[in-house]
Amino acid sequence: MSLQDKVAIVTGSGAGLGLAYAQELAAQGAAVVVNDVDQAHADAAVAAIESAGGRAVAVVAPVGSTETAEQLVEAAVSSFGGLDILVTNAGILRDKSLLKMSDDDFDAVINVHLKGTFTCVRAAYKHFKTEGVAGRIVCIGSPTGQRGNYGQTNYAAAKAGIVGMVRTWALEMTRAGVSVNAVIPVAATAMTKTVPYFQKAVEADEQGEPMPDFFRKGLGFGTAQDAAGVVAFLSSDAVNGITGQVIGAGGDRLQVWSHPEPVVQEFHDGGWDYTTLQTQGREILQANLQSVGESMPELPAELQPTS
Template sequence: MPSSTDATAAIDLTGKVAVVTGSGRGLGLAYATALARAGAAVVINDLDGDTAGQAAKSLVEAGHRAVAEPGAVGTAEVADRLVARAVSEFGRIDVMVTNAGILRDRVLWKMTDDDFDAVITTHLRGTFTCARAAAVAMREQGGGGSLVLVGSPAGQRGNFGQTNYAAAKAGIAAMARTWSMELGRAGITVNAIVPVAATAMTETIPAFAPYVEAMRRGEPLPAFLRAGEGFGTAEDCAALVPFLASDAARDITGQCIGIGGDRLTLWSHPQETAAAYADGGWSPQTIADAWHTSVGAAPQSVGIPAPRIPEA
């Protein structure tokens, strides 16, 4: 085991180059800032060119190395352009953080094809194309690298009104597991992070709204949110990204890791939780007869648990 001094020293990304999609604001900007502060050069990406440019400018003015490369993730053209910009500007690519995302929330019977396709294109296809472009470049240059894919509790448990988003995030978790196997020999780690923070995507949750508003007035979030719910600021989630990009995490791959507020968690992979057997196989009736006393005795829950707000 490394000493605490060794572990601290390992979180030094000097000489490394990172691309962070959707990093003009919010969680993405927090990730990019944390990477830059650890010494990495960063390519800032955002759909809006002005937003990307301002974010990159703020990092440069703080003494870091950063450039902006706007574009809507999803196509191979944009993914290749992001990686090419990292290589042309800084000489290589070591880290790809696939953060870009949008929401189009509706219940199933009201969700349109466009609602579904837009979210799948940005989250799932955007993660695929950007990770593929980065993996190709990392394998060619040698020396390994890190893919940090951004998941969500919705992808782990489902969430009402989020067919498209939950499906995309579940797919991202599956891709992290798959790619960790495929890229292991090249020294490329692949992990999905599951952040929980006060952002535009979570501030609409009624239970959180008054606390987010208070936070904006400069008031700290209460302990029951920061620790009990693992809910905090975007900056609270950011430390996980440079850690996963560092030498301290070279043996961590194929994992879904949650972070938010004061809490750091490891999500389990889906696995069988119960089994029953019938000599010669099953019929519909024997399944019905055995279900409630065997595999169906303790069904799995779904959905993101509602926040436990203390009574006044």
């Protein structure tokens, strides 16, 4: 299932995970529209793809607006004759705890991650529908959107919202033959590089050495290239009929995330009034509390961070 003759857009692909996605798509035969807000990063990404024998052009613009979304689609059509694949990866961080998070901090992250995904998918889907293309859309989520994370109200909201949109779009796009899925990558990035817990894994990656099995196998934490293979696969014809899924990718692990489902159901004649909830309701809830955030196992002694 080669991507030969396919055309892809990858937002936020000047560096990091986005660059890995763009390079993998190009390696599988697709022509790629690279997108970044930094001209130098975008140009370097195009040069790297072309030096490896691939085809790429750059669009330097921040995602979020309808204008940028339409510009990206136009670049794909004018440069390579069409569009088959969209990967929405662009994002920013403005991490702060709730009382320290400003309106601007919240709005900026929502605009890039959530609105940017919405506008780009809408523009790509319009092209797919108009041209009769059974396109492929891959939206990038995060474990934070699935489970929450301290200091990331804005990011968690955006990433959870992306998954909700993907499931909705799967319903809307099925008749057009378009597959839309979300990927939840767990990989060494600029963000994880600053987390002491992942120090030894990131150091190994930067030195071109294999990451310890504790990370790759135990945590499903790996390199950007590990997630890139999943993104490219979900961009191929092999996923015909696979849509609306949320797929975890990291290290040696592949996951399929479930829809949120009730873990218990109880019925009470006449409904659950205040008094009944004070007694029976509290017992039910207390016995079925669900975890929040991610729980990490203790690092082995040899993988403890060094100063």
